[in-house]
Amino acid sequence: MRWWDVADVHALESDLFGRGAWSVEAFWGELAQPNRRFLVAEEDGRVVGYGGIVVAGADADVQTIGVARDQQGRGTGRALLRELRARAVDAGATHLLLEVRADNEPAQNLYRSEGFEQIARRARYYQPDDVDALVLRARIS
Structure with a gap:
């Protein structure tokens, strides 16, 4: 992901996650960090997916991942x-x-x-929707 992708990624994020979507500023902040890696998937010049991780030593954490509604189920995610x-x-x-x-x-x-297993549950993690989060982990090396 580059700075010129932020507007398209944010539009997709807003469509997918509504009131819980990251702000444009959040994406800019993530891009500015050296231990973050962000990707976009494009089809015919259109951003159809994105994802990002933060790496801290032996652990990496998927910060966000999203795929356009009309592309879901096609392998993009x-x-x-x-x-x-x-x-x-x-x-x-x-x-x-x-x-x-x-x-x-x-x-x-x-x-x-893809090999992820549930290790925890976070009650009411996703706000403002009041939905629990499942915490998943996979060994990757």
């Missing part, structure tokens, strides 16, 4: 997740963690098919 995993391994991480909404079964199925 899986491709982004695998590329984020590869970037985390390149940075020396041995585990990848993420939170997923407890009511997002398609995403949970994707993560489990």
Whole structure:
């Protein structure tokens, strides 16, 4: 992801996550950090997905991942997740963690098919929707 992608990524984020979406400033802040890696997926010049991780030693954490509604179920999310995993391994991480909404079964199925296991549950994590988060972890090295 580059600075010129932020507006398109934010528009996609807003569509996908509504009131819980990251602000434009949040994306700018993430891009400014040296231990963050952000990616975009494009189709015909259109941003159709994005994802980002933070790497802190042996642990990497998926900060965000999203795929345009009309592209879901086509492998874009899986491709982004695998590329984020590869970037985390390149940075020396041995585990990848993420939170997923407890009511997002398609995403949970994707993560489990990629080797993630639930290690915790965070009550009412996603606000303002008051939805629990499942904390998942995968060994990646």
